[in-house]
Amino acid sequence: MKAPLQSRLVALSLLALALFSPPLLLLFDRPAAWGFSSLPVSIYLIWALVILLAALTLERPDAD
Amino acid sequence: MQTNWVVLIIAFSYLALLFVIAAWGDRRAEQGRSLVNSPTIYALSIAVYCTAWTFYGSVGRAATTGLSFLLIYLGPTLAMLCGWLVLRKMVRIARSQRITSIADFISARYGKSSGLGMLVALIAVVAIMPYIALQLKAITVSYGVLTEYPNLSPPDLSLSDFWNDKAFWVALVLAVFIILFGTRHLDASERHEGMVTAIAFESLVKLFAFIAVGVFTCFVLYPSPATLLSQAGALLPEMERHFGLDQIPGGPLGWFGTLVLAALAFITLPRQFQVLVVENVNEQHLRRACWLFPLYLLLINLFVIPIALAGLLGLPGTGEPDSFVLTLPLAAGLEALPLLVFIGGLSAATSMMIVETIALSTMVSNQLVMPLLLRWRRLHLEESHDLSGWLLGIRRIAIIAILILGYLYHALIGEAYSLVTIGLVSFAAAAQFAPALLLGLYWRGASRNGAAAGLVAGILVWAWTLLIPGFALSGWMQTDFIERGPMGLEWLKPYALFGLEGWDIYTHALFWSMLANLGLLIGVSLFSRQSHMEQTQAALFTNALKPEAEMAAIWQGHASRYELFRLVQRYLGKAATQRLLGPAPTGDQIDSAATPAMLAAAEQGLTGALGSATARILINSVVRGEALDMASILSILDTTSQTLEYNRRLEQKSDELARIGTELKGANDRLRELDRLKDEFLAMVSHELRTPLTSIRAFAEILNDSEDMAPEQRQHFLTIIVRESERLSRLIEEILDMARLESGRMTLSPQRCDLSQLGHQAVEAVTQLFEQRQVQLDVELPDTPCPVIADPDRLQQVLINLLDNASKFADPETPQVLLRLQQHKHKFSVSVEDNGPGIDEAEREKVFEKFHQIEHQQQGQQVAAQRPKGTGLGLPISRGIINQLGGRLWVAEPEVLGGACLRLSLPQALEEDQEVSS
Numbered sequence: 001m002k003a004p005l006q007s008r009l010v011a012l013s014l015l016a017l018a019l020f021s022p023p024l025l026l027l028f029d030r031p032a033a034w035g036f037s038s039l040p041v042s043i044y045l046i047w048a049l050v051i052l053l054a055a056l057t058l059e060r061p062d063a064d
Numbered sequence: 065m066q067t068n069w070v071v072l073i074i075a076f077s078y079l080a081l082l083f084v085i086a087a088w089g090d091r092r093a094e095q096g097r098s099l100v101n102s103p104t105i106y107a108l109s110i111a112v113y114c115t116a117w118t119f120y121g122s123v124g125r126a127a128t129t130g131l132s133f134l135l136i137y138l139g140p141t142l143a144m145l146c147g148w149l150v151l152r153k154m155v156r157i158a159r160s161q162r163i164t165s166i167a168d169f170i171s172a173r174y175g176k177s178s179g180l181g182m183l184v185a186l187i188a189v190v191a192i193m194p195y196i197a198l199q200l201k202a203i204t205v206s207y208g209v210l211t212e213y214p215n216l217s218p219p220d221l222s223l224s225d226f227w228n229d230k231a232f233w234v235a236l237v238l239a240v241f242i243i244l245f246g247t248r249h250l251d252a253s254e255r256h257e258g259m260v261t262a263i264a265f266e267s268l269v270k271l272f273a274f275i276a277v278g279v280f281t282c283f284v285l286y287p288s289p290a291t292l293l294s295q296a297g298a299l300l301p302e303m304e305r306h307f308g309l310d311q312i313p314g315g316p317l318g319w320f321g322t323l324v325l326a327a328l329a330f331i332t333l334p335r336q337f338q339v340l341v342v343e344n345v346n347e348q349h350l351r352r353a354c355w356l357f358p359l360y361l362l363l364i365n366l367f368v369i370p371i372a373l374a375g376l377l378g379l380p381g382t383g384e385p386d387s388f389v390l391t392l393p394l395a396a397g398l399e400a401l402p403l404l405v406f407i408g409g410l411s412a413a414t415s416m417m418i419v420e421t422i423a424l425s426t427m428v429s430n431q432l433v434m435p436l437l438l439r440w441r442r443l444h445l446e447e448s449h450d451l452s453g454w455l456l457g458i459r460r461i462a463i464i465a466i467l468i469l470g471y472l473y474h475a476l477i478g479e480a481y482s483l484v485t486i487g488l489v490s491f492a493a494a495a496q497f498a499p500a501l502l503l504g505l506y507w508r509g510a511s512r513n514g515a516a517a518g519l520v521a522g523i524l525v526w527a528w529t530l531l532i533p534g535f536a537l538s539g540w541m542q543t544d545f546i547e548r549g550p551m552g553l554e555w556l557k558p559y560a561l562f563g564l565e566g567w568d569i570y571t572h573a574l575f576w577s578m579l580a581n582l583g584l585l586i587g588v589s590l591f592s593r594q595s596h597m598e599q600t601q602a603a604l605f606t607n608a609l610k611p612e613a614e615m616a617a618i619w620q621g622h623a624s625r626y627e628l629f630r631l632v633q634r635y636l637g638k639a640a641t642q643r644l645l646g647p648a649p650t651g652d653q654i655d656s657a658a659t660p661a662m663l664a665a666a667e668q669g670l671t672g673a674l675g676s677a678t679a680r681i682l683i684n685s686v687v688r689g690e691a692l693d694m695a696s697i698l699s700i701l702d703t704t705s706q707t708l709e710y711n712r713r714l715e716q717k718s719d720e721l722a723r724i725g726t727e728l729k730g731a732n733d734r735l736r737e738l739d740r741l742k743d744e745f746l747a748m749v750s751h752e753l754r755t756p757l758t759s760i761r762a763f764a765e766i767l768n769d770s771e772d773m774a775p776e777q778r779q780h781f782l783t784i785i786v787r788e789s790e791r792l793s794r795l796i797e798e799i800l801d802m803a804r805l806e807s808g809r810m811t812l813s814p815q816r817c818d819l820s821q822l823g824h825q826a827v828e829a830v831t832q833l834f835e836q837r838q839v840q841l842d843v844e845l846p847d848t849p850c851p852v853i854a855d856p857d858r859l860q861q862v863l864i865n866l867l868d869n870a871s872k873f874a875d876p877e878t879p880q881v882l883l884r885l886q887q888h889k890h891k892f893s894v895s896v897e898d899n900g901p902g903i904d905e906a907e908r909e910k911v912f913e914k915f916h917q918i919e920h921q922q923q924g925q926q927v928a929a930q931r932p933k934g935t936g937l938g939l940p941i942s943r944g945i946i947n948q949l950g951g952r953l954w955v956a957e958p959e960v961l962g963g964a965c966l967r968l969s970l971p972q973a974l975e976e977d978q979e980v981s982s
Contacts, residue, residue, distance in 0.1 A: 039308055
């Protein structure tokens with residue numbers, strides 16, 4: 001069996017790439033409060049989420 | 065506004081603090097209580113990625129092009145997410161191969177090619193020099209802003225009064241720092257623990273300074289972030305501040321292009337390679353760094369947008385967007401915070417310059433200068449006893465040269481570039497290493513020629529689409545070729561190559577350069593042959609994460625211990641040599657051969673100091689004979705070869721099993737056949753025995769039952785009974801003979817006898833019988849004696865049997881039998897011929913089988929058909945006897961009478977046999 005850690009990290013990288021790339025990103029580019037776009041907030045939130053997932057994946061004690 | 069000297073004292077005190085920290089780190093490392101052996105320190109040292117460009121430039125970009133500043137950090141985040149897979153592989157390779165720089169890495173991957181190493185080193189120097197200039201510019205500008213505020217005239221830069229430029233002095237101090245902590249020793253490992261400690265500290269300083277400005281902006285300057293945002297929303301023009309995707313140069317495509325560019329550059333920038341791979345102490349540290357470093361990036365970018373908005377709101381008091389971080393607290397009239405910001409910017413700039421300069425100077429000395437020196441001045445260097453001083457000298461000169469060149473660049477043309485432009489141009493150049501580096505990690509077929517062709521093509525496209533137009537826009541040359549193409553060739557316009565328009569210049573350059581780079585790398589690799597060395601290294605690199613790849617290259621061949629010792633000592637010095645190879649050889653040891661382990665250690669040590677290509681040349685110079693048995697190494701390294709070997713053995717085993725199976729089957733078949741024959745034999749024997757027994761019993765019962773039988777008839781029946789009894793006893797006799805013959809228990813007593821005489825005796829014995837059957841017997845026996853070695857009784861038995869058979873099978877009308885004895889050279893042959901129907905060609909061997917009866921002979925003889933003429937054992941027994949006597953019995957071609965002809969031949973007895981017997 002392939003190490004689950006590696007597979008999880010590859011999947012997470014692909015998820016992050018998809019979320020940070022235009023087609024999905026355009027969905028977040030909506031007008032928000034005070035005339036700003038919702039894009040910056042979305043990106044910061046996604047970024048934090050990705051880091052959290054990476055930390056949870058990598059710091060698991062049972063990881064290889 | 066701060067007075068000059070306060071700023072200067074604080075700045076140089078900060079640099080002095082760096083010295084102290086670095087010295088402390090080195091001291092701890094020497095004591096074995098390493099500070100850098102921690103994943104957090106490792107992650108912080110990776111933050112050398114955040115330069116003055118991040119510190120000042122991010123806010124500038126946010127104020128002008130919106131969110132595009134984030135891409136520079138999202139790219140590395142992506143790269144770090146796959147770090148556990150990709151970077152760990154690079155770290156492991158670098159450890160086992162003692163890699164010292166990215167040039168060394170690429171050179172080692174492609175067969176330790178020194179040419180490729182030079183190419184990478186050259187590209188790196190050309191591409192990174194502006195980046196170093198950028199840091200110096202940031203220091204000059206920030207110092208100017210800090211001391212001259214609110215007078216925001218741009219600092220006057222000219223080479224003539226460089227001693228007034230603080231950046232020059234900072235560069236000088238840094239040169240001292242780098243020489244002290246970057247080239248202290250030439251150990252096998254090119255790690256600089258003191259320097260890494262200082263870098264990690266600087267990362268904390270810049271993060272703290274930036275967050276301090278952010279907190280000040282969001283919570284002091286404006287009571288809350290919401291207030292800031294609502295004011296910005298009300299006061300700033302729509303286009304400047306809504307932070308949508310349409311603000312990004314090049315739109316969605318430009319976004320994606322810059323994202324990829326940043327991800328690639330993060331791995332391939334020489335300083336990043338240095339901290340990520342070379343300075344890595346333990347690959348397990350990557351585990352934490354892979355998420356901690358992205359978190360650092362997130363934190364340092366958290367306040368970029370608020371600061372940019374506040375800066376835009378504070379115009380014109382805040383001046384250039386690139387200086388917002390500094391001018392914002394200055395405009396608020398603060399004293400301490402601007403100083404902290406200045407120190408933060410200084411730390412960002414100095415950390416980058418320190419690591420980049422070390423990385424570049426290692427490349428320059430190991431990949432550029434040393435190979436050339438060894439080639440050009442080989443004789444001179446061969447004589448020198450200690451080259452470690454040389455090496456350190458070259459590296460120190462390289463450090464000073466790089467910093468001076470960076471300063472010159474900054475002083476001469478730094479003015480024309482904005483911070484952002486220089487950074488991304490350098491990124492695009494560094495990204496050219498990515499195909500050769502990353503593809504080389506996973507594709508074994510990538511070849512040296514392909515990598516070289518790809519690098520050259522990629523860097524040429526980069527120069528044409530980014531560097532040269534950049535120079536032109538700086539006012540160094542005419543700019544009309546950008547608008548109309550060189551010499552009116554529209555399709556060569558640097559910002560719209562082949563008519564590809566509407567892209568931002570970085571995505572455009574990245575696309576074309578990567579297309580050329582990757583295309584040539586793959587194309588040329590597919591059509592060129594790899595050398596043995598390349599194949600070995602490719603296997604080592606691509607299989608680095610597999611457990612069996614732990615083995616380092618094995619040296620075979622012979623080198624004297626003394627020569628090896630002298631070689632290593634020349635380059636590394638005495639202490640390092642003893643650490644690597646043990647005490648210096650003395651007495652008998654001088655002539656003894658170095659062990660493969662010593663050769664490997666020496667190569668690793670030299671690689672750490674000089675790079676892999678040079679080390680290999682040097683070791684080759686002292687190893688005699690076959691330096692490296694490529695075939696054996698390939699067979700060890702080739703992971704598939706083990707599987708193949710295993711498969712081959714399995715195949716052998718199964719072949720063997722199949723063969724044994726066939727043999728067993730054959731043996732079983734033979735056993736079955738023998739079993740069948742035995743059953744047949746038994747059936748035949750019982751049948752043969754029962755036939756005479758039945759007739760004896762029948763006639764005996766008749767005699768018993770009928771008392772009034774005529775005496776003649778009674779006599780006739782008795783005769784039959786007697787004859788059948790004789791036949792029965794003969795049969796039993798023969799069966800016993802047969803059994804004895806087959807078990808080898810028949811004992812013959814061979815002696816010298818006369819065959820002719822035996823023939824006469826046999827004729828006499830059968831005369832009575834022949835007369836009864838009215839068979840005419842012709843005898844042709846020579847008068848001379850015919851000596852043979854035989855058992856006379858048995859031989860006579862055979863002759864009688866043959867004559868008896870012949871009389872039975874002779875023509876019934878006029879039966880004739882011929883007995884003839886002839887001499888052929890040293891053999892005597894006796895043939896018994898009859899004038900019967902003869903024996904078919906196909907039957908001739910079968911008559912010697914047990915109980916075989918020639919069936920067709922019985923047709924037409926109604927009386928005889930009921931009873932077989934013989935027992936069917938006579939001929940097999942005869943043949944057995946003759947064979948045992950050393951002769952032959954067979955069915956021959958009839959010569960005289962045309963019926964069956966049975967012939968036996970026996971060797972003539974020699975003279976000495978005669979003497980023995982007489």
